[in-house]
Amino acid sequence: QVQLVQSGAEMKKPGSSVKVSCKASGGTFSSYTFSWVRQAPGQGLEWMGGIIPIFGTSKYAQNFQARVKITTDESTRTVYMELSGLRSEDTAIYYCASSTYCGADCYLNWFDPWGQGTLVTVSS
Amino acid sequence: DIQMTQSPSSLSASVGDRVTITCRASQRISTYLNWYQQKPGKAPKVLIFAASSLQTGVPIRFTGSRSGADFTLTISSLQPEDFATYYCQQTYSTPLTFGGGTKVEMK
Numbered sequence: 001q002v003q004l005v006q007s008g009a010e011m012k013k014p015g016s017s018v019k020v021s022c023k024a025s026g027g028t029f030s031s032y033t034f035s036w037v038r039q040a041p042g043q044g045l046e047w048m049g050g051i052i053p054i055f056g057t058s059k060y061a062q063n064f065q066a067r068v069k070i071t072t073d074e075s076t077r078t079v080y081m082e083l084s085g086l087r088s089e090d091t092a093i094y095y096c097a098s099s100t101y102c103g104a105d106c107y108l109n110w111f112d113p114w115g116q117g118t119l120v121t122v123s124s
Numbered sequence: 125d126i127q128m129t130q131s132p133s134s135l136s137a138s139v140g141d142r143v144t145i146t147c148r149a150s151q152r153i154s155t156y157l158n159w160y161q162q163k164p165g166k167a168p169k170v171l172i173f174a175a176s177s178l179q180t181g182v183p184i185r186f187t188g189s190r191s192g193a194d195f196t197l198t199i200s201s202l203q204p205e206d207f208a209t210y211y212c213q214q215t216y217s218t219p220l221t222f223g224g225g226t227k228v229e230m231k
Binding site for chain 1: 125156158160167168169170173174179211213215216218219220221222223224225
């Protein structure tokens with residue numbers, strides 16, 4: 001069973017970028033699909049996008065399409081989420097989550113497990 | 125995008141109560157509906173997947189069901205550790221979307 005450990009909290013200025021990492025241990029890295037979900041303070045969950053490492057293909061929600069990039073490094077079993085053009089509204093906890101691989105361009109499966117979350121604060 | 129309308133947004137209940145939370149999908153999603161529990165300061169945890177399958181290790185007081193476009197999470201007898209926020213999620217099509225959440229509070 002995979003376990004996910006995310007990088008630590010970040011404090012960023014408006015207009016800058018942030019890159020959050022999510023290191024997977026256990027399991028076979030290519031047997032999973034990874035997603036990023038964010039949660040603004042006191043708010044609900046929002047899917048940002050995902051990646052299928054075995055194909056290296058990613059998919060993004062329209063809200064983030066222009067600003068987000070999700071990548072993997074198979075040698076270190078790490079998934080990255082980079083968000084650019086940060087604004088105060090991007091202040092949130094960012095979670096990575098894994099789901100069992102189900103094919104090319106397939107995001108049908110539930111998220112289990114999740115990383116512990118990374119707080120990104122955007123403030124001048 | 126598929127909208128997930130979850131209700132109620134909050135409820136007050138007592139230990140031992142039966143609690144029901146509903147999620148309605150704006151489009152057909154078959155049974156690609158999952159339920160998560162989130163406690164303050166923690167990541168969400170899956171309870172039910174594929175509308176009605178209980179995740180390993182989750183108490184049997186949690187059940188999920190489907191009636192057409194409506195999905196229900198039921199807690200048969202609320203326990204102290206069940207006070208939390210619950211979210212539904214559709215994985216039928218991208219973008220994956222979540223309901224707005226239901227906060228279960230102590231009466």
